[in-house]
Amino acid sequence: MPRLQLLAFLLLLSATACAQHPKHAVQTGFTHADTLRGSITPGRAWWDLNHYTLAVQINPADSSIRGSNAIRYRVLAGGQTMQIDLQPPLRITKVEQDGEALTWRSEGNVNFVQLAKKQQVGKLETVLVSYEGKPHVAKLPPWDGGFTWSRDPKGRPFIATSCQGLGASAWWPCKDHMYDEPDSMLIQVRVPEALTDVSNGKLRRIIPHDDHTRTFEWAVVNPINNYGVNLNAATYVNWSDTLHGEKGVLPLSFYVLPESETAARQQFRQAKTMLRAFEHWFGAYPFYEDGYKLVQTPYLGMEHQSSVTYGNRFRNGYLGNDLSGTGWGLKFDFIIVHESGHEWFANNITYQDMADMWIHESFTSYAECLYVESLYGKNAGAQYVIGTRAKVRNDKPIIAHYNVNEEGSGDMYFKGANMLHMIRQWVANDEKWRQVLRQLNQTFYHKTVTTAQIEQFLISKTGLKLQPIFDQYLRTAQIPTLEYATSPTGIRYRWTNCLPGFTMPVRLCLNDLGPRRLVTPTTTWQELKQPNVKEVTVDADYYVLLSRK
Numbered sequence: 001m002p003r004l005q006l007l008a009f010l011l012l013l014s015a016t017a018c019a020q021h022p023k024h025a026v027q028t029g030f031t032h033a034d035t036l037r038g039s040i041t042p043g044r045a046w047w048d049l050n051h052y053t054l055a056v057q058i059n060p061a062d063s064s065i066r067g068s069n070a071i072r073y074r075v076l077a078g079g080q081t082m083q084i085d086l087q088p089p090l091r092i093t094k095v096e097q098d099g100e101a102l103t104w105r106s107e108g109n110v111n112f113v114q115l116a117k118k119q120q121v122g123k124l125e126t127v128l129v130s131y132e133g134k135p136h137v138a139k140l141p142p143w144d145g146g147f148t149w150s151r152d153p154k155g156r157p158f159i160a161t162s163c164q165g166l167g168a169s170a171w172w173p174c175k176d177h178m179y180d181e182p183d184s185m186l187i188q189v190r191v192p193e194a195l196t197d198v199s200n201g202k203l204r205r206i207i208p209h210d211d212h213t214r215t216f217e218w219a220v221v222n223p224i225n226n227y228g229v230n231l232n233a234a235t236y237v238n239w240s241d242t243l244h245g246e247k248g249v250l251p252l253s254f255y256v257l258p259e260s261e262t263a264a265r266q267q268f269r270q271a272k273t274m275l276r277a278f279e280h281w282f283g284a285y286p287f288y289e290d291g292y293k294l295v296q297t298p299y300l301g302m303e304h305q306s307s308v309t310y311g312n313r314f315r316n317g318y319l320g321n322d323l324s325g326t327g328w329g330l331k332f333d334f335i336i337v338h339e340s341g342h343e344w345f346a347n348n349i350t351y352q353d354m355a356d357m358w359i360h361e362s363f364t365s366y367a368e369c370l371y372v373e374s375l376y377g378k379n380a381g382a383q384y385v386i387g388t389r390a391k392v393r394n395d396k397p398i399i400a401h402y403n404v405n406e407e408g409s410g411d412m413y414f415k416g417a418n419m420l421h422m423i424r425q426w427v428a429n430d431e432k433w434r435q436v437l438r439q440l441n442q443t444f445y446h447k448t449v450t451t452a453q454i455e456q457f458l459i460s461k462t463g464l465k466l467q468p469i470f471d472q473y474l475r476t477a478q479i480p481t482l483e484y485a486t487s488p489t490g491i492r493y494r495w496t497n498c499l500p501g502f503t504m505p506v507r508l509c510l511n512d513l514g515p516r517r518l519v520t521p522t523t524t525w526q527e528l529k530q531p532n533v534k535e536v537t538v539d540a541d542y543y544v545l546l547s548r549k
Helices: 005-017 033-039 258-267 271-281 334-341 358-376 379-389 415-427 430-443 449-461 467-475
Strands: 049-058 064-075 079-084 091-097 104-105 110-114 123-132 147-153 157-162 186-193 196-199 200-210 213-220 231-234 237-245 248-256 291-296 307-308 347-353 447-449 480-488 488-496 504-511 518-519 526-529 536-538 545-548
Touching: 005 091, 049 231, 079 123, 091 104, 186 196, 186 231, 196 213, 196 480, 237 258, 237 271, 248 258, 248 271, 248 358, 271 358, 271 430, 271 504, 291 334, 307 334, 334 358, 347 358, 358 379, 358 415, 358 449, 379 415, 415 430, 415 467, 430 449, 449 467, 480 536, 518 526, 536 545
Parallel strands: 049 186, 248 291, 291 307, 347 447, 480 545
Antiparallel strands: 049 064, 064 123, 079 110, 091 123, 104 110, 147 157, 157 231, 186 213, 196 231, 200 213, 237 248, 480 488, 488 526, 504 518, 504 536
């Protein structure tokens, strides 16, 4: 579509999705394929991922790829059928174990491999899966992801992958479910010799070949989720830096097109500022051993682990626009800050089921508020997150259906961030709140988690009765409404538009410049003795509605 139309479309998407996902219609029916993709099936449950060795060759001339993945795993229970996911039009060409060819049966995106060797509990085993074809082409990356076969301003290949939601099996065979991550990974990408591949982890070596191609070998020594794996191939220039952070020296690497280098060297200075701010709030960057990279791509950007991708045109804001409408959103590059924030919430702490995607997006959207606060003060951060409420739609619950690979409302970004901002008000101790966020990353360091685990952690560490708030803001599309009525002796108030029995503290402002009172309404009427109250407002830090009876 024309550039202006594309910009307008992207900004419309941002109302519910920031840098990743547009608003989807509510899905009312699920298929067997949804269950195979979204649940821990019998073909997945009996084995635990240990290591991937992914080797893939890219052919820009016909937009095809071919390669293999050596899947090392530990046997947890008896099982002879292994589920390997790979999405058509890609196809498996061979499966082997210990040099012996295996048979498999394909069902849509799933391949059921029949193992010949008896699988013994506790043993480490490896299955080698070879494949080829033309992968799914991204229509609007990163929202409708896959492979992007693009050209840079000089007409040279500019290639990238993005596959959150769609799934890593759109371009390589794997165990495509978020609950299980390999402990480490080796990524070998073979490209025409004029191109450079940038993937996750640290570059181990570059191998030249006689056919004018080169293989870039990247080693990831930390656990990594499937959609966090990426490849980016272009005629890159790069430079390096270091950050002296909480765990020592963190290597920083930057890869951009030659035409973008001058602008990028200026804009990418924000990366260090961002890393320092987030280490303060969340603890040490989770992948010191793999380093931090910022990589230019032909699409907007994604949170690929240790290989954060960037396409925000070297401008502050979101494509030059302020998502908060307050002015603070133009003080920083949204993609650098948001996508890098996912290193803590998505790549370090990772949801087990797509239904719990809020764990990634709510905390990372809230991280934007904390970044603004780090640079411009607490009031600025609050203004930023409060400003994003204008984009909340309350169309459906933030938490979706489990075991069918369904994500909830795009409100998981701005509504979720405002929920966390409210919890901070009740904690009423900024250092305690900071320690809660840091302990969250320590407790679930390199782990996959559920909503229940995150909820119970926050309840325990804050000492607050937060379950009604989680149920209301994550599991319904209703924003609690404080209904009130005035009388000569005071005000009466209660919660409506909420779950039965809902209760939540809120700070009231009585008259324009009158006293502020922290009250805890329920769904039944209560009374506050305060004469001569004409008007009641709610402190802006609380995301609720107000209605006078």
